[in-house]
Amino acid sequence: MRGAACFMSYKRVQNGSDVRGVALGKQEAVTLTPKMVRNIAKAFTLRLQRGGKGNKASNVSVGIGRDSRVTGEELCEEAMKGIVDAGPGCKAYDLGLATTPAMFMSTITPGFEYSGSIMLTASHLPYDRNGMKFFTPEGGLGKADIAEILEMAEGIDGSVDEASGGGGHKSAASFMPTYAGFLRDQIVSGVGAGEMPLKGLKIVVDAGNGAGGFFARDVLEPLGADIAGSQFLEPDGMFPNHVPNPENEEAMRSIQEAVASTGADLGVIFDTDVDRSAIVDSKGVAFNKNRLIAAMAAISLRDKPGATVVTDSVTSDALTAFIESRGGKHLRFKRGYKNVIEKGKQIENCPLMIETSGHGAMAENHYLDDGAYMAVKMIIEAARRNGDLAGLVEGFEEPLEATEMRVKYSESAPDGYGTLVVEGFQKFCEGDSAPEGWASADSNFEGWRVSVLNGEGWVLIRQSLHDPLIVINAESNMEGGVEQTMAIVTEFLKDYEFLTL
Numbered sequence: 001m002r003g004a005a006c007f008m009s010y011k012r013v014q015n016g017s018d019v020r021g022v023a024l025g026k027q028e029a030v031t032l033t034p035k036m037v038r039n040i041a042k043a044f045t046l047r048l049q050r051g052g053k054g055n056k057a058s059n060v061s062v063g064i065g066r067d068s069r070v071t072g073e074e075l076c077e078e079a080m081k082g083i084v085d086a087g088p089g090c091k092a093y094d095l096g097l098a099t100t101p102a103m104f105m106s107t108i109t110p111g112f113e114y115s116g117s118i119m120l121t122a123s124h125l126p127y128d129r130n131g132m133k134f135f136t137p138e139g140g141l142g143k144a145d146i147a148e149i150l151e152m153a154e155g156i157d158g159s160v161d162e163a164s165g166g167g168g169h170k171s172a173a174s175f176m177p178t179y180a181g182f183l184r185d186q187i188v189s190g191v192g193a194g195e196m197p198l199k200g201l202k203i204v205v206d207a208g209n210g211a212g213g214f215f216a217r218d219v220l221e222p223l224g225a226d227i228a229g230s231q232f233l234e235p236d237g238m239f240p241n242h243v244p245n246p247e248n249e250e251a252m253r254s255i256q257e258a259v260a261s262t263g264a265d266l267g268v269i270f271d272t273d274v275d276r277s278a279i280v281d282s283k284g285v286a287f288n289k290n291r292l293i294a295a296m297a298a299i300s301l302r303d304k305p306g307a308t309v310v311t312d313s314v315t316s317d318a319l320t321a322f323i324e325s326r327g328g329k330h331l332r333f334k335r336g337y338k339n340v341i342e343k344g345k346q347i348e349n350c351p352l353m354i355e356t357s358g359h360g361a362m363a364e365n366h367y368l369d370d371g372a373y374m375a376v377k378m379i380i381e382a383a384r385r386n387g388d389l390a391g392l393v394e395g396f397e398e399p400l401e402a403t404e405m406r407v408k409y410s411e412s413a414p415d416g417y418g419t420l421v422v423e424g425f426q427k428f429c430e431g432d433s434a435p436e437g438w439a440s441a442d443s444n445f446e447g448w449r450v451s452v453l454n455g456e457g458w459v460l461i462r463q464s465l466h467d468p469l470i471v472i473n474a475e476s477n478m479e480g481g482v483e484q485t486m487a488i489v490t491e492f493l494k495d496y497e498f499l500t501l
């Protein structure tokens with residue numbers, strides 16, 4: 001009985017390719033306990049041993065980093081215990097405050113080359129959450145790996161109650177300075193203007209009190225940038241200023257205001273664990289979502305003419321037009337950064353895989369979604385163009401209107417309800433009673449997307465990746481077009497009784 005109950009609780013903390021849960025029981029019951037973190041870290045280490053080549057089978061090293069969350073230090077200690085508990089050859093390295101992409105880099109950087117690494121983070125979620133992401137030199141672990149690790153951890157939980165101290169070795173190590181050096185090198189060679197290529201540039205960094213403060217102090221300032229206007233660089237796991245999320249409108253407004261009030265040339269904003277970023281130019285224009293994709297695509301297509309850019313499914317028609325105008329191909333794939341990256345890996349000449357969420361990965365950088373690396377690319381561009389990022393995306397247009405609606409369906413809805421709704425919508429769009437001016441998109445990898453308003457807009461209905469939700473995105477270049485489209489969609493959805501419209 002106990003085993004089954006535990007398994008359920010381990011299974012519950014899986015969120016796609018991450019582990020996520022409530023780590024601090026302030027408002028909700030704790031779902032990710034220190035003991036679970038210890039067992040999960042042990043399971044990961046045992047798995048590394050099992051899959052290890054050569055002497056790695058007995059000697060396994062695991063680096064652990066964390067973001068600024070209040071539960072980070074305690075969970076880090078527990079994870080360290082779990083790692084050394086896996087056997088005498090197991091070494092655990094506490095890397096302190098770190099970023100998610102840096103944790104991957106620690107598995108491939110000479111002098112470190114850990115067999116695996118763990119990042120303790122729950123990205124932009126509230127302060128009481130925490131979670132784990134896992135890397136090996138091959139990249140981030142996927143959904144199936146996580147399921148397997150959680151099942152193993154449950155077995156450990158059922159057999160041994162307390163860590164036995166398996167004889168491994170714990171120590172602290174410092175990786176972030178090495179990683180910051182790597183990012184500085186990219187800027188120096190990318191700008192090609194000597195050792196202080198950012199001299200004269202005023203750059204505001206907003207780390208949202210997460211792990212991104214190092215970027216201002218250890219990457220930009222040593223290269224000559226004036227970072228005085230930066231904000232929320234100090235780690236604070238209560239996130240007192242704004243949600244550390246470049247997709248969040250309040251967060252974006254905050255950095256736009258900081259750029260304006262300090263007269264900066266550029267703003268950079270990160271999420272808590274720095275796998276996502278967005279940029280603000282000197283005029284206060286936000287380079288996030290479609291515009292950031294356009295900018296990164298322009299950079300990538302200059303270096304790789306005719307290449308394919310893979311994005312998520314909610315990107316705009318204008319983005320496709322822009323990518324094509326620069327000689328590239330746009331593959332509008334699915335939501336979920338892992339989906340986007342994995343798709344890009346399969347395509348020849350695909351330098352860029354990027355989501356509207358701010359997750360962007362480049363083939364040239366190990367297919368790693370690194371918000372700091374993406375910021376580096378944009379900073380190089382800004383330095384080379386004297387701050388003129390608008391010129392980079394010339395011809396790219398934002399829609400006149402855009403909206404996103406997320407509709408829950410109740411717990412009593414039958415299995416596969418989301419798919420049912422999407423299939424119903426497809427039939428509606430392809431049937432005789434399809435609204436005038438509507439035409440289904442040529443390819444739909446996720447949900448059902450339709451061109452509406454005789455090509456002046458589009459609407460996409462899909463199921464959320466993680467939640468029992470139907471998500472509707474619509475855009476229009478005509479005034480009132482979104483309202484008109486959403487009225488038709490809402491009318492269609494009324495037939496689905498489990499939706500809470």
Ligand SMILES: O=P(O)(O)OC[C@H]1O[C@H](O)[C@H](O)[C@@H](O)[C@@H]1O
Pocket residue numbers: 312335336337338355357359463464465466467471
């Ligand atoms: O399907 P949704 O509910 O919109 O969520 C999808 C999103 O979930 C998370 O935020 C992932 O990090 C994103 O990569 C993904 O696109």
